[in-house]
Amino acid sequence: MTDVDVAVIGGGPGGLAAAIVASNAGLRVAILEERATLGGQIYKRMGKGFHVDAQDARMGSDYNKGAKLIAAAESSGANIMTDCTVISVDSHTIMYSLAGEHVKEMSAAKVIVSAGAADRAVSFPGWTLPGVITAGGAQSLAKSQRISFGSRVVFAGSGPLALAFPAQLAHLGINVISLLEAGPAPRAGDLWKVAKAYRGNLHLLRDAAKYRAQIFKHRIDVNYRRIVVRAEGHERVERVIHAAVDSDWNPIPGTEKSIEADALCLGYGFVPSIETLRLFGCEFTVNEDLGGPCVVIDEECRTTAPDVWAVGDGAGVEGVYVAMSQGKIAALSAIHELRPNGTEGITVREINEGIARERKKITQKRALVGATKRMYKFGEGAYRLATPDTIICRCESVTLDNIDLAMQFGADTNSIKAMTRAGMGLCQGRNCQRQIVHRIHENAGIPVDQIALSTPRFPLRPVTLGSVADASVESDKFFTPVEEAQS
Numbered sequence: 001m002t003d004v005d006v007a008v009i010g011g012g013p014g015g016l017a018a019a020i021v022a023s024n025a026g027l028r029v030a031i032l033e034e035r036a037t038l039g040g041q042i043y044k045r046m047g048k049g050f051h052v053d054a055q056d057a058r059m060g061s062d063y064n065k066g067a068k069l070i071a072a073a074e075s076s077g078a079n080i081m082t083d084c085t086v087i088s089v090d091s092h093t094i095m096y097s098l099a100g101e102h103v104k105e106m107s108a109a110k111v112i113v114s115a116g117a118a119d120r121a122v123s124f125p126g127w128t129l130p131g132v133i134t135a136g137g138a139q140s141l142a143k144s145q146r147i148s149f150g151s152r153v154v155f156a157g158s159g160p161l162a163l164a165f166p167a168q169l170a171h172l173g174i175n176v177i178s179l180l181e182a183g184p185a186p187r188a189g190d191l192w193k194v195a196k197a198y199r200g201n202l203h204l205l206r207d208a209a210k211y212r213a214q215i216f217k218h219r220i221d222v223n224y225r226r227i228v229v230r231a232e233g234h235e236r237v238e239r240v241i242h243a244a245v246d247s248d249w250n251p252i253p254g255t256e257k258s259i260e261a262d263a264l265c266l267g268y269g270f271v272p273s274i275e276t277l278r279l280f281g282c283e284f285t286v287n288e289d290l291g292g293p294c295v296v297i298d299e300e301c302r303t304t305a306p307d308v309w310a311v312g313d314g315a316g317v318e319g320v321y322v323a324m325s326q327g328k329i330a331a332l333s334a335i336h337e338l339r340p341n342g343t344e345g346i347t348v349r350e351i352n353e354g355i356a357r358e359r360k361k362i363t364q365k366r367a368l369v370g371a372t373k374r375m376y377k378f379g380e381g382a383y384r385l386a387t388p389d390t391i392i393c394r395c396e397s398v399t400l401d402n403i404d405l406a407m408q409f410g411a412d413t414n415s416i417k418a419m420t421r422a423g424m425g426l427c428q429g430r431n432c433q434r435q436i437v438h439r440i441h442e443n444a445g446i447p448v449d450q451i452a453l454s455t456p457r458f459p460l461r462p463v464t465l466g467s468v469a470d471a472s473v474e475s476d477k478f479f480t481p482v483e484e485a486q487s
C-alpha cells in the first residue's frame, strides 16, 4: 500500500492538468510544488503578501486561465502541497521538504514529473552585471511582485516568447526600448506556413498578433538578426553592445552598435529541468529544438523508468498547451495501468478517447512550431560569445579560462566540475552546464549528444542542514545507515 496512487511533481499547467484528471477518476493524488502558489511559469500568481485587483486588465488573459485551472485542481480532491520541494527520488519513493521543515518521504504507485524548464543562460562579457536579467526572472518580478527592474530596458533573445515577453513587460508598464531578435525577420513564406498551421492554433495566432500590436503601440524598436555581444557599465549595466549575426548566430565583425540602457533582459529560450528525471534513472536524448537534453518518452509520456511519466516543458519545451495535453495523457495512462477496467469516474473507453483527443491537439501544436522553425532555430553562436575572463558558472565564479584549463585534464563535465566547482553551487549547474557542454564540443570535437551532463546529486535543491540532520528522517533509501558507513 503506497501513500498515494499518483504523485505529481510540479504544480504548473502540466502537473495540474494531470492531477485533475487522475483525482477526478477517483485516485489518491498529491501535487508537490516547491513554490508558495500553484500555476507554474505561465500562470504564476502574485507572491504571498501581494494582491491584485482581479479586474485589472493588465494581468492579461493568462492570469484568469491560470485561476480557473488552479480552482479545478483545488476542487478535484487532490492533496495540494505547496512550499514543498522534492529533493530526492528513488524508485517509488519521493523525498521532500515541506516549508523548509524536516524532510519526509512519500511512496507513490505512479509518479508524473512536470518540473518545467529554466531560462537558457547565455554567457558573454558583462552578463553578470547588475541589471542583466533573464526573461523568466524579469517576468517573475513583474508578474508576482509588480517590480520593474529598469527604466530603459533592452530585450534580447529569440523564439515566440521573445515576442511575447517584451510585449507583456511593456503592457505592465515597463519601458522596453529595444528588441534584439537573433533570428531572421519573418518572410512571406514563413507567414504562409504559419497560416496553414491554423487548425487548433487560432488562439495562439491571435495572441501573436496581439503581442505584435503591443510592441508597435509601445514603440519598441525591433531589430532582427542581432545579438548582444557585451554589456558594459560600472555599478550596473549602462550600455548594451550588439552585433549582426549569421544564420548560426555568430557575430559579424564590424557590425557593432551600442544602446544606452539600465537593464538588459535575456530570453534565448528554455532548457528542460531534468534533474528529478535523471535521479529516477530515465534515459535521455538531445533535441536542441526542444531545449537540449530531453527525457525519452513514449506516446503516453512514459519514461524508461518504471512507473514514471514525464510531461510538459520538463520533457521538452513545447509550451503550455502541449504541457497540459501531455499531463492529461500521462494521467489517463496511469489510471489505465492502475485500474485496467476503469473506475467509477472514468471508463476504459473514455480513457482511450481522451488520449486520442489530446494526441490530436499535440499534433496541431507541433505543426505550428514546425512552421516557425526557420525563424526560431537556436544558433550555437550564442555559446561562443564568452571571452577567456567571462564568468561561466556564476554561483562559483568560474571563468571560461578556468574551464579550458580543467579540460586539458579531462574533457567531460564531471571532471571539470570536480576541478573547478562549476555546477556545484546554488543552481546546481542549471545555468552553466549547457555552456560547458558546448565548450567541450568546440574544444574536443565530441558531438554534443555524446557529452553527458554532470551527475545530479541529492539534494536537488538547497535545504537547511537541520531539515536533513534529524534522526527521524533517516532512511536507508537515501542515507547510508551509520553502522554501514563506519564498517
Ligand SMILES: Cc1cc2nc3c(=O)[nH]c(=O)nc-3n(C[C@H](O)[C@H](O)[C@H](O)COP(=O)(O)OP(=O)(O)OC[C@H]3O[C@@H](n4cnc5c(N)ncnc54)[C@H](O)[C@@H]3O)c2cc1C
Binding pocket: 009, 010, 011, 012, 013, 014, 015, 032, 033, 034, 035, 039, 040, 041, 042, 043, 084, 085, 086, 087, 114, 115, 116, 117, 118, 119, 135, 136, 137, 139, 161, 164, 270, 273, 276, 311, 312, 313, 314, 318, 319, 320, 321, 323, 460, 461
Ligand atoms: C521562466 C519561464 C517563463 C515563461 N513564461 C511564459 C509566458 O509568459 N507565456 C507563455 O506562453 N509561456 C511561458 N513559458 C512557457 C510556459 O510557461 C510553459 O510552457 C508552461 O508553463 C509549461 O508548464 P509545465 O507544467 O511544463 O512547467 P512549469 O509551468 O514550469 O511548472 C513546473 C513546476 O514544477 C515545479 N518544480 C520544479 N522542480 C520541482 C521540485 N524539485 N520540487 C517541487 N516542485 C518543483 C516548479 O516550481 C513549477 O511550478 C515560460 C516558461 C518559463 C521557463
